[in-house]
Amino acid sequence: MSEQTVKSIPDIDRDSLYILPLALVPFKTPAMQGARLIKNVRLSSVVEIYKGKGIGSGQVPIESVGKAFGWPAESSHPDRVLLDRLAELPSYDVYSLRILFRHYGIPVTDYTELRLSEQKKEELTEYMREFTRPLIVQAYGEGDMAFQDYKDVIMLFRKPSVERAREKLKAMAKQLEIDLSEVPDFLEDYGDTFLSVSYFRQCTDQIRPTVTEFLKSMGDIRGKRQFKDDKTLQNAADKIELTVRKLMDAVTDRFEEFDAETKDM
Secondary structure, three states: OOHHHHHOOOHHHHOOOOEEEHHHOOOOOHHHHHOEEEEOOOOOEEEEEEEEOOOEEEEEEHHHHHHHHOOOOOOOOHHHHHHHHHHOOOOOOHHHHHHHHHHOOOOOOOHHHOOOOHHHHHHOHHHHHHHHHHHHHHHHOOOOOOOOOHHHHHHHHHOOOOHHHHHHHHHHHHHHOOOHHHHHHHHHHHHHHHHHHHHHHHHHHHHHHHHHHHHHHHHHHHHOOOOOOOHHHHHHHHHHHHHHHHHHHHHHHHHHHHHHHHOOO
C-alpha cells in the first residue's frame, strides 16, 4: 500500500460507518487497492469496483470476487481469506476497525491512517465542548477561553499561560499519579475517547429524524383501512417498530450512561 494511495482516500470514505477503503489493507492483488468494501442497502458486504455519476455503482458479491480478479478457484487465495474476514465485520467506522483489526489479526500497514478526517473533527467541535469546557474551567477558571478545536485545548495545557493554571495542572497530575509533563498526552488520549463518542452521537443525531419519519409511516400504514384486518402485516409492523424503538432507546441509554459516568471525572 503506497502512501500516495492512502492519502488519496476521500474524507467521506474515512468518516463512514459502512465504507472500508481497501487501500488501508495490504492486499496482494493490485486492483483491490482502488476498490471499496461497502455495506449495501441489505447491510451485506460487497466489493465496489467503481462508482461515478452516470455510471452507477459496480458491486461484486464477496463470493464472486475471486472470479472477477482471476483467483484460483481450487485454493484459498490469501486475498480471499482476508476479504472474508473483512466482510464479517459489523461496522467500518475507524474506531470499530481499530479494535476489530487487532482482535481478528487483520493486517494494516499504518494504523495511524485509521482516523477521522480533519473536516469531520471540526464538525465534532460542538459535541466536544461538553468535554473541553470543564477542563478549561478547572485549569483557568470561568473565564471564556476562545478555541477552535480540541487541538487548541491541548495546546493550552502544553503551554499554560498563567501561573495559576500551572499550579492546577500540578494538582491534576498528582491526582492522576503521572508527571506534569504527561498531562497533555494523557488528555489527548482521553480526548480521543470523547471524540469517538462524539462521532457516534453525531451519527445517531443524523439518523434520528429519518427513524422518526419511518416510525410515523409505519403507523400510517397500519391505520390504512385496507390493512387493518391483515394480521400478518400488522404483526410484522409491530415487530419492526418494536425492534427499531428498542435499538434507538439502547443507543440513547448508552450515551446517557457515558455522560453520567464522566460528568464528575
